[in-house]
Amino acid sequence: MEMMNVIEGKNIVKKFKNFELNVPELEIPAGFATALIGENGAGKTTLLNAIAGTRLDYKGELKFFGEFSDKDREKNPEVRERIGYTGTENYYLPGWSVDQVREISKLLFAKYDDEEFGRRYNELAISASGRYEGGKKFSSLSDGTKTKLMLASVLARDTDLLVMDEPASPLDPLMRDKLCELISEYISSREGRSVFFSTHNISDMENITDYAIIMEHGEIVEKGFVEDLKEKYLLVKGEPEDADVAKKVLYTFTSTKYGYEGICLAEDLDKLAGMDISTETASLFQISVAIMKKNSRMK
Amino acid sequence: MINCFNAYRVLSSKAFRVTMDILSLVYGLLVSLFVFTFQNSYFEHNAGQYIDKSFMSTETLAMLLGITGLMTIIYAFSDYFLFAGTAARHTGVMNYLRTSVHGEKVLGEAVTGDFIRTAIRTFIALPCAGIVSSSIVNGRYSAKLVLMFLVVWGAMLTTICISNLLCRRFAKTLLLMVIFMYVVGVIFGIFVVSIVILTNSMTTLQFDILPAMIVIAVFYAGLAVMFFILSRKDVIKGYRSGFEDVVGGK
Numbered sequence: 001m002e003m004m005n006v007i008e009g010k011n012i013v014k015k016f017k018n019f020e021l022n023v024p025e026l027e028i029p030a031g032f033a034t035a036l037i038g039e040n041g042a043g044k045t046t047l048l049n050a051i052a053g054t055r056l057d058y059k060g061e062l063k064f065f066g067e068f069s070d071k072d073r074e075k076n077p078e079v080r081e082r083i084g085y086t087g088t089e090n091y092y093l094p095g096w097s098v099d100q101v102r103e104i105s106k107l108l109f110a111k112y113d114d115e116e117f118g119r120r121y122n123e124l125a126i127s128a129s130g131r132y133e134g135g136k137k138f139s140s141l142s143d144g145t146k147t148k149l150m151l152a153s154v155l156a157r158d159t160d161l162l163v164m165d166e167p168a169s170p171l172d173p174l175m176r177d178k179l180c181e182l183i184s185e186y187i188s189s190r191e192g193r194s195v196f197f198s199t200h201n202i203s204d205m206e207n208i209t210d211y212a213i214i215m216e217h218g219e220i221v222e223k224g225f226v227e228d229l230k231e232k233y234l235l236v237k238g239e240p241e242d243a244d245v246a247k248k249v250l251y252t253f254t255s256t257k258y259g260y261e262g263i264c265l266a267e268d269l270d271k272l273a274g275m276d277i278s279t280e281t282a283s284l285f286q287i288s289v290a291i292m293k294k295n296s297r298m299k
Numbered sequence: 300m301i302n303c304f305n306a307y308r309v310l311s312s313k314a315f316r317v318t319m320d321i322l323s324l325v326y327g328l329l330v331s332l333f334v335f336t337f338q339n340s341y342f343e344h345n346a347g348q349y350i351d352k353s354f355m356s357t358e359t360l361a362m363l364l365g366i367t368g369l370m371t372i373i374y375a376f377s378d379y380f381l382f383a384g385t386a387a388r389h390t391g392v393m394n395y396l397r398t399s400v401h402g403e404k405v406l407g408e409a410v411t412g413d414f415i416r417t418a419i420r421t422f423i424a425l426p427c428a429g430i431v432s433s434s435i436v437n438g439r440y441s442a443k444l445v446l447m448f449l450v451v452w453g454a455m456l457t458t459i460c461i462s463n464l465l466c467r468r469f470a471k472t473l474l475l476m477v478i479f480m481y482v483v484g485v486i487f488g489i490f491v492v493s494i495v496i497l498t499n500s501m502t503t504l505q506f507d508i509l510p511a512m513i514v515i516a517v518f519y520a521g522l523a524v525m526f527f528i529l530s531r532k533d534v535i536k537g538y539r540s541g542f543e544d545v546v547g548g549k
Contacts, residue, residue, distance in 0.1 A: 052398060053397065053398065054394045054397045054398060054542065055542060055543070056542040056543065057542065057543040074400070075400075076400075077400040077401070080398065080399055080400045083398070084398075085394075085398045087394050091394050091395050092393075092395050093393060095312060097312070100309060100310075100312070101395075103308075103309040104309050104310070104395065104396075104405070107305070107306060107309055107401065107405050108395075108396065108398075108399035108401050108402060108405060109399055
């Protein structure tokens with residue numbers, strides 16, 4: 001059965017002075033949680049802003065839910081109603097209170113449920129006192145609480161796609177676990193619901209990630225379902241005497257006096273033939289770091 | 300109009316609205332106080348001479364214009380820090396509005412709601428308070444007086460709209476904001492002096508100033524609306540530019 005895509009993109013280009021986002025093809029599968037992974041400056045936020053529609057000065061085409069173009073997104077309220085977005089900064093005015101966020105949400109979105117916001121407010125423990133603090137200013141909240149407030153307001157809407165820019169970054173480990181739970185609940189609550197998020201916290205978000213896209217220098221360098229990536233890349237361990245040869249084959253290489261280990265393409269295993277090696281399934285974190293290292297300009 | 304007031308209420312802080320309402324009330328009370336105080340002294344001073352009881356003493360007018368000029372500056376200042384000036388300075392900030400198709404409409408309605416509310420506040424504080432107080436002091440109602448207050452109100456509203464336009468567009472720092480406040484005071488002064496010169500000239504030439512004051516009042520009303528529209532366009536333009544200068548490149 002052909003996979004449905006919640007987002008499709010073609011030739012998405014955005015030029016800056018010293019950087020260019022260039023994505024010839026983008027496919028985000030529907031019904032899954034997709035992680036956008038990359039080092040700082042890779043172009044993740046720029047791509048997410050283009051998808052969410054908070055940035056419109058890009059070239060290329062986007063298609064949402066298999067039928068709506070990005071032009072439709074700007075003109076047809078139904079499209080934006082179905083997309084929820086949370087950002088890292090510049091999201092709410094600093095002087096807005098929690099009550100104002102609720103009132104503004106009612107004006108902006110037809111499918112905003114205020115009762116659901118109240119429920120999420122309590123569920124995420126946005127107020128340290130446990131009581132509702134509607135007058136609290138956004139600027140007075142900690143970074144983690146700001147993120148919780150954004151999550152509460154976006155989850156209070158009836159959407160089909162969540163686009164989240166580094167939602168886990170400001171959160172403590174407990175709340176990151178809760179975030180994974182929320183994403184899982186969101187996707188399983190209705191068929192076709194999808195989540196697309198960028199993250200630096202690959203380890204914390206791995207158990208919720210179904211599909212991964214890895215970016216470097218404004219381009220997608222690897223993509224695929226996590227299970228497929230784990231078959232494509234393996235963690236190889238070997239003896240110290242073979243380290244010099246293995247170093248040339250492996251994407252990442254760590255050696256001690258007891259041996260070496262690193263990530264290797266499964267298809268390159270034959271280059272290590274004759275050596276005493278063992279292979280293990282790599283984590284998404286290990287695979288992502290390996291691919292980013294291979295493509296990074298960082299020495 | 301209900302949408303405008305709703306959007307304005309949602310996008311502005313309650314503290315801002317309540318403060319401006321209270322200040323407007325104080326302004327209205329001061330207007331009444333000056334009329335009662337100086338208009339009476341005007342009659343005493345001119346006892347025995349024919350005086351046109353429907354018109355104002357110089358002292359009353361001077362105090363009214365002084366306090367009106369001050370209120371104009373306060374309105375512009377409050378907008379800069381607490382309402383649309385904030386939005387104009389932080390156009391890249393309101394990404395939440397940009398996630399909705401209705402974001403621009405809500406912002407525009409809020410700016411319109413602010414203009415209407417300012418017009419109502421200043422109308423109650425200046426023309427209403429002034430006309431009622433003057434009518435009590437003079438013992439009668441005067442068309443000339445009504446028009447005079449409406450003309451000054453029009454000048455005040457126009458000055459507020461001009462200052463909003465200038466400050467939202469150009470006042471990027473506090474120092475520039477303070478400088479623009481002086482500019483606002485000068486603009487209001489120019490409007491007022493023009494009115495005084497025109498009415499004095501017509502009185503000297505024994506022309507009926509009522510038709511001229513009607514024209515001036517309508518002129519100022521149109522001017523205020525024009526500058527409000529320009530200022531609103533500026534805020535929307537700033538909002539739209541935020542679709543292109545959002546922090547990116549990560």
